[in-house]
Amino acid sequence: MHPIEMVDLKRQHLAIRKELNAAYEEVMDTAGFINGPSVNKFATELGQYLGAHVVPCANGTDALQICLMSLNLKPGAKVLVPAFTYVATAEVAALLGYELVFADVDPDDFNLSAQEVAKAFEQHPDIQVVVPVHLFGQMAPMEPILELAKAQGAYVVEDMAQAIGAHYSHNGIQGMAGTLGHISATSFFPSKNLGCMGDGGAMISSDKQRAALAKTIANHGQGKQYVHEEVGVNSRLDGLQAAFLSVKLKQLDKYIARRQEAAGFYDESLGQIDGLITPVRRPYSTHVYHQYTLKWERGNRDELLKHLAEKGIPAKVYYPIPLYKQKAYQASTFAPKALPVSEALVGKVFSLPMHTELDQEQLHYICDTLIGWCKRH
Ligand SMILES: Cc1ncc(COP(=O)(O)O)c(C=O)c1O
Structure with a gap:
């Protein structure tokens, strides 16, 4: 018997080794290491797969941070996150000077439930962002969460790092994970369902303008070179990772x-x-x-x-x-x-x-x- 691994990337990559090697060589040949053609190509392909706009960045934690930055909130804004999740979801809100409101999760599916979101809004009607995390690969109940957030004028940022490729359908609301909220964050950490060979992440939005703003923020806040419209960050998916991700997206x-x-x-x-x-x-x-x-x-x-x-x-x-x-x-x-x-x-x-x-x-x-x-x- 093969040794049992939590995640077996060595064997996964063996089956697509030729294509991965060809992707590597193509990036070497073009030297498109930063913002090279492979990055745009992958963003377009993932956009087509999800049915939304995709802006690649350096990792999933950056993606969450840039999503929050794109909402232009004031320091002290309240952000609702589940208490049972990976730290990155909360970390970026704290880092930006927002106040965290932690909510409990559903005991059966481990996700934020509509009931808990409603309870949080009762206690804190001024919550400005809800961050459902589609934990372990199954989506949170987006339709009631979107309704509740809309009623309070709050944004919904999906953390879809664990659920790429999941699909939601309920009461006329349907779409892939990451396409239903205002803006979403994902990770291409190697062990993720779509993982690269290092770090990688992306912001996703159905709204072109929001995606464009996220792209500006990820690039030092510049739309045009050396013209800085926003305070941004430097967060790039590198060309090699994008090329590997194009190969793996097909799988x-x-x-x-x-x-x-x-x-x-x-x-x-x-x-x-x-x-x-x-x-x-x-x-x-x-x-x-x-x-x-x-x-x-x-x-x-x-x-x-x-x-x-x-x-x-x-x-x-x-x-x-x-x-x-x-x-x-x-x-x-x-x-x-x-x-x-x-x-x-x-x-x-x-x-x-x-x-x-x-x-x-x-x-x-x-x-x-x-x-x-x-x-x-
Ligand atoms: C739910 C969730 N959010 C965010 C992240 C952060 O992604 P990254 O490790 O690429 O920064 C991860 C992954 O580790 C995650 O599982």
């Missing part, structure tokens, strides 16, 4: 299908084990399984992880501490006393290996090992 739907197949196998095998809760699938969103995240409800999750590790099965906890409990965010003005769902989830969740190269032998071994342990405990 994205196949990659998603493979992740969904592996998730289907996990669902079938693990769905009936007492105390083990497999991921919920929502009818309004496809799930692209950036992570396959379960809950262990009958005891010590960390013992389970230790056993898997001893058996050569990597498994990880995304995320072990709610953001408002992190030292860096404890002083945030609106850090709540307790958000019970997030606090319970951090002790229960764990993610199994999930990638495009998982084979039947590995899947059987992972499930048999996990089921054996659960039955003994």
Whole structure:
């Protein structure tokens, strides 16, 4: 059996090695390392795939920051983020001098729920931005979130770093992850569903003007060279990464299908084990399984992880501490006393290996090992 990895990029890249090498050579030949033709080409291709405007940048964290900068908010503006997510979502708001409002998440799908967003607006009617994170690859309930934000005159910035290729459809609102809010941020970190060979990210918007502003901000705030209309940043996707991403974008739907197949196998095998809760699938969103995240409800999750590790099965906890409990965010003005769902989830969740190269032998071994342990405990 091949060793089991959390993400197996070596084997993924082996299958497209020729094309990746050709992409590398083309960039070498043209020396288009910064803002070369490969960057525009990839932005156009991803734009066509998503049905929106795409502005590449250096990484997903920058993308979130530039999205927020493009909204022209005043210092102290309130930004609503889920407490159970990757730190980048909150970090950029704090960095820009905005005030974070942390909301709890849905215990079943781990995303911001309409109920929690409504509750946050009741307590803070002056929230100016809501940032739903489509966590683990399934979209947050965008239709009610957009409604609630609209009623309050707030912006919606999607963090779609884990959900590229997911599709939403509910009550007449439909589209790909990243195309429904005012502006969205994604990451091409290597382990992402569409990952490059280093760092990369992008802003996405259905609104041409917003995308143009994001592009200006990402380029030192200059529309024309040496004419600075905004205070910007320097955040560029490099030419090599863009060329690799064009190669991998062609594979994205196949990659998603493979992740969904592996998730289907996990669902079938693990769905009936007492105390083990497999991921919920929502009818309004496809799930692209950036992570396959379960809950262990009958005891010590960390013992389970230790056993898997001893058996050569990597498994990880995304995320072990709610953001408002992190030292860096404890002083945030609106850090709540307790958000019970997030606090319970951090002790229960764990993610199994999930990638495009998982084979039947590995899947059987992972499930048999996990089921054996659960039955003994
Ligand atoms: C939900 C989420 N947001 C933002 C980011 C930040 O992306 P990056 O690591 O490219 O800065 C990540 C990825 O690590 C993420 O998972």
